[in-house]
Structures are given as C-alpha cells and as structure tokens.
Amino acid sequence: MRIPPLYQRKGYQRFFAGVAIGFIIGWAFFLFQGGLAHEKLIHKIAKLQAEIIDYKKKNEILTSDDEKANEELAKKFKLHEINVRFSNTSSDKLSNLTKLHLTKAVEDDLEHLIGEDTETIAKSHALLVQAIENKIFELDDEQKYEVQIDHLYLYTGILRIYISAHNVE
Incomplete structure (x- = not known):
C-alpha cells in the first residue's frame, strides 16, 4: 500500500x-x-x-x-545616685571627719536602692526613713550616732537626703 x-x-x-x-x-x-x-x-x-x-x-x-x-x-526613672548631706542645724556640733563617716555609712546602707524604680522608692519612702532613723551607726572611734532625716528629695535619678546626727550615750 x-x-x-x-x-x-x-x-x-x-x-x-x-x-x-x-x-x-x-x-x-x-x-x-x-x-x-x-x-x-x-x-x-x-x-x-x-x-x-x-x-x-x-x-x-x-x-x-x-x-x-x-x-x-x-x-530617668531609675535611681542613679544617692547624696547624703547634713542639714545646717546639726553641722555645728560634729567634726568634719565624723560627718564624712556618717554620710558614707548612710550611703552604704542605701546602696541597694541604686537601679531601682523611683516610683517604688517614692511609695516606700516611709519605710526608708524608718530604716535609717532606727539604725544606730557606730564609727571607728567607738562612738554611736543616731541619724534623723530632716528632708528627703527624690528627683528623676537622684535621691538626696538631708540628715542630722545625735550622739547616743
């Protein structure tokens, strides 16, 4: 095919x-x-x-x-610095070295607050005042001091405390 x-x-x-x-x-x-x-x-x-x-x-x-x-x-809202100063009323009675040791002792006592929120510190300021005022600070020369807080200021990152000290007998 x-x-x-x-x-x-x-x-x-x-x-x-x-x-x-x-x-x-x-x-x-x-x-x-x-x-x-x-x-x-x-x-x-x-x-x-x-x-x-x-x-x-x-x-x-x-x-x-x-x-x-x-x-x-x-x-701004965290605590960066703690300043402790003596108020003018109690500064006449104590020596400068004693004042320096007391301010350093109070700052060391409050050192754990650095880095905390200022709101938390502001809410517990009464507890903070009582903790400082009820503590007796003993210095190198065997003298005991009681600290009283005159003013407490809390800025954005600074806690400023004005204190007066009295010798405890």
Missing part, C-alpha cells in the same frame, strides 16, 4: 504553508505579548521592592528613635 502523493497538490501545499506561517506569526505574537506582560511585572516588582526598602528604613529609624527614647525614659 502506498501513501498518496498529497505534497504535489497545490491546495494542500497552501494549507500547510498557511498553518506553518500562522504558527510562526502566533508564536511571535505570544512572545511579544508575554514579554510585555513580563516587563510590566518586573517594573512593578522593582517598584514594590523599592517601597519595601523605604518602609524598612523608615521603620528602622522610628524604632531606633523609640528605643532611644525608651532607654532615656528608663534611665
């Missing part, structure tokens, strides 16, 4: 040539439209990535500013 020689007929040749040319034109159209759509998507993705980078930078700046503000706020 033999295949009929259809390649010699002009109608079939035109049909197959039209199919081949249509296929080539269709494939070119598909590539052109797909390329345009792909190019639009690439531009859109690049634009969105640039926006994401900008938003990340803005977010980083804002969060770093917030973190700095929070750290400064936390530092």
Whole structure:
C-alpha cells in the first residue's frame, strides 16, 4: 500500500504553508505579548521592592528613635545616685571627719536602692526613713550616732537626703 502523493497538490501545499506561517506569526505574537506582560511585572516588582526598602528604613529609624527614647525614659526613672548631706542645724556640733563617716555609712546602707524604680522608692519612702532613723551607726572611734532625716528629695535619678546626727550615750 502506498501513501498518496498529497505534497504535489497545490491546495494542500497552501494549507500547510498557511498553518506553518500562522504558527510562526502566533508564536511571535505570544512572545511579544508575554514579554510585555513580563516587563510590566518586573517594573512593578522593582517598584514594590523599592517601597519595601523605604518602609524598612523608615521603620528602622522610628524604632531606633523609640528605643532611644525608651532607654532615656528608663534611665530617668531609675535611681542613679544617692547624696547624703547634713542639714545646717546639726553641722555645728560634729567634726568634719565624723560627718564624712556618717554620710558614707548612710550611703552604704542605701546602696541597694541604686537601679531601682523611683516610683517604688517614692511609695516606700516611709519605710526608708524608718530604716535609717532606727539604725544606730557606730564609727571607728567607738562612738554611736543616731541619724534623723530632716528632708528627703527624690528627683528623676537622684535621691538626696538631708540628715542630722545625735550622739547616743
């Protein structure tokens, strides 16, 4: 059996040539439209990535500013320093060395408060006053002193205490 020689007929040749040319034109159209759509998507993705980078930078700046503000706020509300000073009324009776030793003893007694919240210290200031006033400080020269708090000031990071001392016999 033999295949009929259809390649010699002009109608079939035109049909197959039209199919081949249509296929080539269709494939070119598909590539052109797909390329345009792909190019639009690439531009859109690049634009969105640039926006994401900008938003990340803005977010980083804002969060770093917030973190700095929070750290400064936390530092403000924590106790950093304790100053003990003698009030003017009791400073005439004691020597300077005794005053120095008493202020150092009171500061050492309150040293555990450094780093605490000022709000907590403010709430328990009565307990703080009683703890200092009820303690008897014994110095190197075997003399015992009782300290009385005249004023207590609590600033943002500083606790300032004005005391007067009396010799306990």
